Amino acid sequence: MAKKFANHPGAKQAPAAALVYHHEEDSNPPLRGWPLVIASTLLSNSSALQKLIWNNAKFGQPKYAPGLDHNVPWRIKPDVIPLGETGPMLPLEEEYLITPKSADYKGRFTSIADYHELYKSGQATPLQVVEALLPLIRRDIGVKESKYAVAFIESNVEEVLQHAKESTERWKQGKQLGILDGVPFGVKADTEVKGYVSTMGMKVDKTVEYFNKPEEETCWPALKMQEQGAIMVGKMNQHEIGMDTTGCNPVTGTATNWYNTSYFPGGSSAGAGSALCAGLVPVAIGSDAGGSMRIPPAFCGVYGLKPTFNRTCSRSTSMCVIGPMTSTVADLTIAYRVMSQPNPSDPAQNLLSLSLPPSLSPSSTKKTLGICRPWIARADPEVLSVFNSCLDYLTTVKGYTAVDITLPYLREGQLAHAATCLSEAATEAFARNPSDYLKPLNHANRILVSAAAHTPATDYLSYGQIRHVIMAHLAWLWEQHPDMIVLTPTTPIAGWPICEGDEAYGCSDGNLSIKNMTFAWVANTSGCPAVSCPGGYVDAKQGEGRLPVGVMGMGEWGAEELLLSWAREMEGYLEVEGRMRPGGWVDVVGLAKGGVKE
Template structure:
């Protein structure tokens, strides 16, 4: 059946000059400690230095991209709409989704199915689970704060306990709402939850009006989880305003990568990555404008799904989407299906057709490989990627085809500049009289520089976006149902350096490198999933580092990507999944048999 889309870019191969990948080393000076403080202070007060930083980051380079002229249309948002039936939601009770892993399964993480069985068997109640969990995640208990709590920012404790009591009562009366009833989940600090201020990882300053306005509504994806009985236990830590990929936050504390505490958990959904790999919650809701729901899961050995643009809700952005991160593929599937239900009051989101798995009899399992691009990954990451690719092609029936992609260098610069420009706009909206006041030193530099993006450059970024989207559409005409396969990040973790956590850190070169593969899904609006693919030796600290493998699909192909994730999960099961040494068995603790 021919797929139908609204707002489709049209299928057109990019010009040959655009397909030549010319990698350039960046020259952004890395800063931390007092040099960062001094540089930030100077830049924040000097328009000339801000313009220098913008130019030094080469944000003006995309408009000179080969083949980019006035005949190329510009596109501000990647709002392609898959058309068709919008419901009903695919079932949550498929055998694969509710089957428990064996108790002795290597590297076993607690899943939604584990919590469901816990309540069904009567071994513990949702209230007992929450009472077990709150001491591990609360940030308002002074010197009694758990070492795991830095994954969170705040919890409305009485509200959480009330929801747990209500879930417990439903279970006692046999009126449970389904498989999610009583299952705890967290939500990133930038995502709207009624009664919470969306701090976005900033220092709360009550003199700024923004911090005195709790949200009046809950974001649709979180609301749908709550309607299924899932318990939102707290807002999760993040890299301040989502403007980097480390998770380093000198204000709220830096969430821990429990695989190796000498490395960052990744950003910006740092608390989600940390909390999932620690076992605190099986599900987290986050946002992703440049890999923020894929880089932390990759660094922390869990799963993340960046949906099609506007799939779960529409937002005032051209890059960012809301979606799930989980400990298992089954949980990722359940969370995605619940969060992506059509919202009658969201005229953009409710048009997207239901994502349906491709037919096993008529669709081909094809992997697109852009080899010069993948070669940017470090050798240890490439080793994990190559072994996984071999497994998929020899054991899971995939065929690998070589592809080329346009503007891989210029497009990444355009992506970064667009994200920063949108962040500057948001900063003005929060506090027009002093838009930098709420930000840390690193972000003051980035956001102030972004205020110098000319409209002509911004529109050239839209031309780059259109060209990339049209070329992707052309590739999917050549190879229907193809998944573009890459590592999630080209590095196996971001090492913490002395001084990083005092004032933050700014290393634009490594930030750009870390997003090498992630940004295309944001620019194009396509869905992408990251899966743990293996582990490598670390260069510092104790503990191996997880390596993520990522698949990107056509608009609306989330269910296909979830099937792909199950195939990659099979590879990880074969190789042996690993849990962090200090993983917490919340289910066992609630039953009185686990240990912290």
């Protein structure tokens, strides 16, 4: 049966000139320490310098892309809607979802199923779990603050305890709401939760009206988790306003990469990546406009799903989506299914048809991986080694066929993506504080946002033309290879090393930022879903501890369950190779039972 979509771009192969991948080295000067402070101060007060930075970043280049002419329509949002049955939610009853892994499983992370078994057995209660967890994540206890707390920004402690007591009482009466009842989870600082200010990782300044307005409603994905009894234990730290991929935040503190503390955890969902790899929570809700729910999982050895555009909720953006990050694929599947239920009051989100796993999909075909070799070659050698090992396993053991593909505008499209994200960030900054839109921002983001404010409308529309060509070409590829998964590394680098001076004022390294998003941006520009999975580990160049390497699969609009099925096979590969837990991992269940110390 042919798939049906609304707002489909139409399947059209891109012009030959657009398919030639030409890499260019970027020339954005890296800044940190006092040079960053001085540059930020000068730029904040000079329109001419802001325009110079914009031009130096080559944000005007996409409109000259080969083969791009006035006949190409521009597309502002990648809002393709897979059509069909929209519900009910797929059940959470598959054996692998509800069964904990064996106690002697190597590299075992605590899962949703583990918490469920804990409560069912009576060995500990949700209240005991929360009481063990809060001292680790609270940021309001001064000198007693745990080394793990930097992954979070704020917890409404009394509310968290109340929800834990209610869950404990439900379990006591045998009226638990399901597998998520009593399971702790966190939400990124930029995502709405009632009663919390969505600080976006900015320094709270009460003279700015924005910081005096707690959210009146909880976003749909977090609300659905709470309705299942899951306990939102706190808002999670992030790279300020989501405008980079390191997680470095000199204002709220930089979350820790527990695999190697000399490396950043990745951004912008840095607190989520840190908390998941430390074992603090099994599920986190994040946002992703350029890899922010995939790069932190790649750097921190966990899993992240960037859903189809509008899948979990609608946002005032053309790039950003909300979705889950977890420690296991089973938990990613549970969280995704819960978060993506149709919202009757969201006219865009509630039209997306239910995503079906391959076993239930009437259109399921052979297992195909799309490989764009010149693009993948941009990855560092150690990353390529892990990627190639995973590809070999998938083709020789799991029955996938690898086909060579080409993708259009890989250089121009990435510049268009970056400029679009920054332009939307500048618009949001104006809305937050119209009288002085740069005031709430740190030095690095003042440079980025002030430059982005100079994006001409003509260039912004040319970015939409690039988007249309990419989407139409992807649609053409899926006509040729139904259900194909485009396979890449998640990021071409094995971790982002922390340099001296980064955490004092932040850092701005546009060249490495662009490189870090080499593979991630396509899913945001096209609106397609993508999953990042840990694929292996490599030696680090500094500090102690090996670094995880992520492998990413991108699917057609609505193909989340296909990707989750692929991720489960990737998880099997990691089990064979040997999953590693970081040295800083915490046994929250053991703490709740009173059997272990932090």
